[in-house]
Amino acid sequence: MKLKFIYIFCLLFFGFGYSQDSIPKYKWLRTGLVFGYASQNTFINQDSDYTYETKCIKFSNHFNISKKRKQSWEILIEPSYYRSKHQLLNYWFISHTVENGDELRAKFMPLKSMNEYVLNVGVVYRRYLNLNSSVFATLNSGPMYIDTDTERLKKGFAFSDILTFGYNYRLKNVSFDTKCVFRHVSNADLQKPNFGLNSVGFEFGTYFELN
Template identity: 30%
Template sequence: MTNSRLFALIFILTFKGVYAQEIKRNFAVGIYYGLGDNLGNKNYSYTSRYSKVQLSTLLKQSRNFKYQLIIQPEMDFIEYKRTSRDYYAKEYVQSTLERPSKYRSVEYIKDYSLNVGFIISTPISERFSIFLLGSVGPMITDTETERLSKGFAFSNIVSLGIAYKVCNMIVEVRPNFSHLSNGGLQKVNIGFNTRNVEFGLNYPF
């Protein structure tokens, strides 16, 4: 089974399971698009474009706060390039990746992730609210680099965003930070730290 088919199957099963167990009025579906790049490292360039679907359900609501459980299937399209010869020559690169043709060449990577997390939000006006989001989940990456092995890894995301209610939908902007690693389960695990911004529409039911 290919990675894309596996990703689609996990998404469908997750959607059916959550939808079947939740009261319809407490449920929401969102669609998001994001852009990102590497954080604090000049030895390589890492740019990503990604799309995600968010399934959310209300856990608890008070006068000042709302707590939601979220599930986020996501697909990333990444362009990765090494930009420093000294960095490229370090000991952990002494492998098949050492071929001269790899230096400054662009690699195209696809990541598939399924994050689970929580959102805590609070209103600042009748239409505006701010929220804090944290999530973690498994990820599959289809290309090995000197920073992360091909295959299984983890995606960790922290986001602070703003939401605006328009009629029956919610428009969101989410700057966020993410960390990608495999927790030492694979041979290469330096990982990536990225900064991102995503835009989306959320439809409550």
């Protein structure tokens, strides 16, 4: 099952299945900036057919769903910008039987830069270690626009699906986090091709705490 369908299930289930604590439901908890780097071969060699790496900046916003003494559930909304690089490495990925195969290889095999504009929405589960620190997991998905054709994904509308695991430390009205990120980009077969792009990496965020 794709991440976007898991995210929708979690949002519906946990959004209505937990009672709120001292924080009002849907209260804006924190806002901040997140910077990240990921690539197709960060530490897991996923596919030798191509390279794909991204640098991103995100405007990250968290809203309360429910909070208990040791755990909380949050809504995450993240408008994001990715600057990406991509290159087809496998000459035979484009079959020699394709009539315009040489033309397509000449188009797709050079290293190219791309822009990705994304709006991700998801859920956060947070487990508190003490008053100042917590560990968390996020699952989010959302629409995006990519401005460059590749052999794996058509230029235009697509979806960005993200799973993260991280640690947050709070110091008065400011907090910081670091997390490991797993990301998949595809267009749900709305256009061809739709082989998708995968990346694994790290993100670092700093936030202003609003509660």
